[in-house]
Amino acid sequence: MIHSVSEIDKASILDDMIRYLEELEARVEELESCKNLVEYTARPRRSELEMAEKTSDNYENMKFENGKKVWIKKRKASFIYETEPELNVMVTEDVLPTDVKVSMREKEVLIEMKCAYREYILLDIMDEINNLHLDVHSVQSSSIDGILTASLKSKFRGAAVASAGMIKQALWKVGSN
Numbered sequence: 190m191i192h193s194v195s196e197i198d199k200a201s202i203l204d205d206m207i208r209y210l211e212e213l214e215a216r217v218e219e220l221e222s223c224k225n226l227v228e229y230t231a232r233p234r235r236s237e238l239e240m241a242e243k244t245s246d247n248y249e250n251m252k253f254e255n256g257k258k259v260w261i262k263k264r265k266a267s268f269i270y271e272t273e274p275e276l277n278v279m280v281t282e283d284v285l286p287t288d289v290k291v292s293m294r295e296k297e298v299l300i301e302m303k304c305a306y307r308e309y310i311l312l313d314i315m316d317e318i319n320n321l322h323l324d325v326h327s328v329q330s331s332s333i334d335g336i337l338t339a340s341l342k343s344k345f346r347g348a349a350v351a352s353a354g355m356i357k358q359a360l361w362k363v364g365s366n
Contacts, residue, residue: 213295218353287364291353296345298323304364306337315338317363321356322349329346337364 211276287304311330318325318341327342345351 197362215353218293221352221354222274230332231307238255260334287361289360289364291360293353296350298345298353300341300343300356300360301339302337302339302360302364304337306332306335308362310337310363313363313366314341316361318343318356319361321330321351321359322346323351323356 232258287294288302290301292299292301300318304310315325315328322345323343324346325341325343328339330337330339332338
């Protein structure tokens with residue numbers, strides 16, 4: 190059977206449209222992952238000045254006990270740091286923020302990552318990728334001046350497919366630890 194030119198044109202137009210929609214879908218997933226990452230990191234933090242004021246020995250607070258006002262002193266900062274470990278982290282200007290880029294095309298995933306180097310970080314990255322049901326078939330990595338730069342090409346294993354946002358967030362956590 191001989192196809193007319195218009196049928197071939199329609200088929201190529203449909204193919205182009207499908208590819209374009211897949212690219213848009215990947216872009217939407219990438220933007221959603223960035224949005225989720227911003228929402229995750231945008232939670233308010235206490236300022237150092239506020240923490241120092243609230244945890245100093247001179248800062249007193251009133252407490253009601255049996256209907257009477259009782260003055261109590263707040264805990265010292267060292268006690269708070271012991272009970273709230275996330276406040277113990279000091280960020281300096283020299284620390285490189287973790288940067289993760291995820292590109293998806295059908296079942297193929299390209300991950301580009303840049304973060305501070307630490308012992309076994311590449312192993313931790315590979316473990317997390319495995320947990321996301323991805324099989325890595327190509328890894329390029331280098332570590333210069335304490336900065337790990339990695340490029341990983343992988344494919345989804347089975348029917349389970351994680352979004353670009355999920356992959357980005359999981360690897361961001363690994364790189365930030």
